[in-house]
Amino acid sequence: MSNQNGADVNGLDNLITTFIGSGVMAEAMISGLLRNNILRPNQIVAADPLPERCESLQARFGIQTTTHNREAIRAADILILSIKPQVLDRVFADLGELGSLPKLVISIIAGASIAQISDGLGNPNVVRSMPNTPARIGQGITVWAAAESVPDLQRQQAQAILASFGQEVFVEDEHYLDMATALSGTGPAYVFMFMEAMIDAGVHLGFSRRIAEQLVIQTMRGSVEYAAQSHEHPAALRNQVTSPGGTSAEAIYHLEKGGLRTVLSRAVWAAYQRSVALGVGKKVAHEPRVARNPDALEGDR
Numbered sequence: 247m248s249n250q251n252g253a254d255v256n257g258l259d260n261l262i263t264t265f266i267g268s269g270v271m272a273e274a275m276i277s278g279l280l281r282n283n284i285l286r287p288n289q290i291v292a293a294d295p296l297p298e299r300c301e302s303l304q305a306r307f308g309i310q311t312t313t314h315n316r317e318a319i320r321a322a323d324i325l326i327l328s329i330k331p332q333v334l335d336r337v338f339a340d341l342g343e344l345g346s347l348p349k350l351v352i353s354i355i356a357g358a359s360i361a362q363i364s365d366g367l368g369n370p371n372v373v374r375s376m377p378n379t380p381a382r383i384g385q386g387i388t389v390w391a392a393a394e395s396v397p398d399l400q401r402q403q404a405q406a407i408l409a410s411f412g413q414e415v416f417v418e419d420e421h422y423l424d425m426a427t428a429l430s431g432t433g434p435a436y437v438f439m440f441m442e443a444m445i446d447a448g449v450h451l452g453f454s455r456r457i458a459e460q461l462v463i464q465t466m467r468g469s470v471e472y473a474a475q476s477h478e479h480p481a482a483l484r485n486q487v488t489s490p491g492g493t494s495a496e497a498i499y500h501l502e503k504g505g506l507r508t509v510l511s512r513a514v515w516a517a518y519q520r521s522v523a524l525g526v527g528k529k530v531a532h533e534p535r536v537a538r539n540p541d542a543l544e545g546d547r
Contacts, residue, residue, distance in 0.1 A: 357524025
């Protein structure tokens with residue numbers, strides 16, 4: 247990556263980055279890397295088992311593509327694993343032990359631990375990360391952790407890559423990656439489902455679907471931006487629009503009565519358990535209790 251003076255800040259200018267797996271998230275990452283001039287098209291190689299997918303990516307981005315994993319990693323300095331966890335063992339068998347090359351391995355595989363990736367590839371320099379789908383428009387957020395053996399330069403390179411499609415949050419403890427998978431990685435699905443329910447409610451009221459979608463999407467967009475700029479707790483913002491005996495109070499009463507908080511908390515917890523199960527089989531002790539306000543958990547340990 248070059249700064250305004252043309253200096254190669256993170257040593258990425260002459261490095262080849264290879265993607266194993268070229269699905270939605272890989273495409274989002276490739277788009278962000280090129281859009282932000284972190285890498286050039288001739289520095290990116292993408293591998294995918296579907297020839298038509300390779301042709302599509304090559305036509306859109308001008309990158310190199312292949313259907314063969316071993317061919318893809320032949321000249322890789324940085325390897326990005328963007329595959330489903332269910333095929334990880336197959337990819338390990340296909341790639342074999344890579345040793346000290348590539349210099350950096352970045353995984354976005356849900357549930358797969360740093361140790362699992364490192365052992366499978368025979369490479370100690372592993373960064374584990376969890377992005378989300380808003381990365382496709384440069385509005386994602388990625389939580390990441392690095393093996394202790396990853397050198398400072400490679401950490402900087404990983405940070406530059408992950409920041410190219412949104413915000414990034416580094417954590418020392420890898421355990422937070424399973425939590426991030428359940429909260430921010432899977433989070434867009436919760437938001438989209440809530441939007442879908444609101445749109446359907448608008449249609450039920452009598453709006454056309456087009457107008458209901460417009461109302462809901464802009465309401466969500468404006469509310470999120472307002473919350474981000476206000477720096478107030480969401481509970482305070484909710485209180486601003488909840489008059490005693492008013493329409494918001496009536497609606498919130500039914501949301502609470504229907505167990506919205508409990509259902510959502512259980513859904514996030516279930517996603518967390520699934521992320522753990524996809525990894526090395528760590529056990530989950532219990533389901534968390536749901537608080538009715540942000541301070542209620544302070545003494546509940």
